[in-house]
Amino acid sequence: MPGQPPLSGAPLGGIPPIPGAAPVRRARRIVAAAVCLVLGTGLLGGAAAGSWLTGGSAGPDSRTAYTAARAIWHSVPVDTLFPPVIKGDGAGPGGADRVWTRIGVAPDGGCAGALDPLLLKVLAPVGCARLLRATYTDATHTSVTTVGLVFTEADSTAMGALRTRFGDESLGDRDDLMPRPYPVPGTPAAGFGDQQRASWTVRVLTDAPVVVYSVTGFADARTVTDPQPADRALAEGATDAPVESGLTHDAKGIADRVERVLRKTAAAETKKS
Numbered sequence: 001m002p003g004q005p006p007l008s009g010a011p012l013g014g015i016p017p018i019p020g021a022a023p024v025r026r027a028r029r030i031v032a033a034a035v036c037l038v039l040g041t042g043l044l045g046g047a048a049a050g051s052w053l054t055g056g057s058a059g060p061d062s063r064t065a066y067t068a069a070r071a072i073w074h075s076v077p078v079d080t081l082f083p084p085v086i087k088g089d090g091a092g093p094g095g096a097d098r099v100w101t102r103i104g105v106a107p108d109g110g111c112a113g114a115l116d117p118l119l120l121k122v123l124a125p126v127g128c129a130r131l132l133r134a135t136y137t138d139a140t141h142t143s144v145t146t147v148g149l150v151f152t153e154a155d156s157t158a159m160g161a162l163r164t165r166f167g168d169e170s171l172g173d174r175d176d177l178m179p180r181p182y183p184v185p186g187t188p189a190a191g192f193g194d195q196q197r198a199s200w201t202v203r204v205l206t207d208a209p210v211v212v213y214s215v216t217g218f219a220d221a222r223t224v225t226d227p228q229p230a231d232r233a234l235a236e237g238a239t240d241a242p243v244e245s246g247l248t249h250d251a252k253g254i255a256d257r258v259e260r261v262l263r264k265t266a267a268a269e270t271k272k273s
Helices: 021-053 060-070 117-126 155-167 229-234 247-272
Strands: 085-089 098-105 130-138 143-151 195-206 210-218
Touching: 060 247, 085 247, 098 117, 098 247, 143 247, 155 195, 195 229, 195 247, 210 247, 229 247
Parallel strands: none
Antiparallel strands: 085 098, 098 130, 130 143, 143 210, 195 210
């Protein structure tokens, strides 16, 4: 039929096909296809290896960093994560220097009972592998602050999703999601309970499977009826009692420095892996 290609094996332009040519051409096509497949597989493998070497989100480097950071709670001395003395140069009201002294470290354990049930529910998607806590007081022994590190069971994707939720829903500003303090008997924090909480901060990290938090109150165990989230209060220039007294500065300042130590330690531990 005019316009149609000739049938396989039919004479082309009046020239009869060479005997055995078709099988040879098929063999060559099979060999070429096999070579392409091998090369393609090699290229794909090289691309995957390249993503691992550059720290792609799903590569071994990412898993190594998270694995190393998650193991910090039992592989790093407590004095590293929670220094006996924390210096807060310019961290106080008006840029004043602050110094906080550690007065107690809680035994490591789970999150149940140590965190408010509603906060536990919010953190449930990332799990709680271990919780470390320590309580500090300022140089005048008028304020007390508990800082905590929640080591989660999550990967970077889950931590990123939780951080996004905290931001989108302003969960860090809700006083019904405040962390609980760790009172230390026989110290200025002996009366530091839920009713004494005055300011707090909760940070979800994405470069490590950790949630960092702190919560601050007065050392005289006074009840606080209007607690203020530290990050928001300081950013907006609030003048509430927790801000004026420096409690919001303590909550933010201690969390900032403990978080900094954690990141530095995690980076060092990752290099060892």
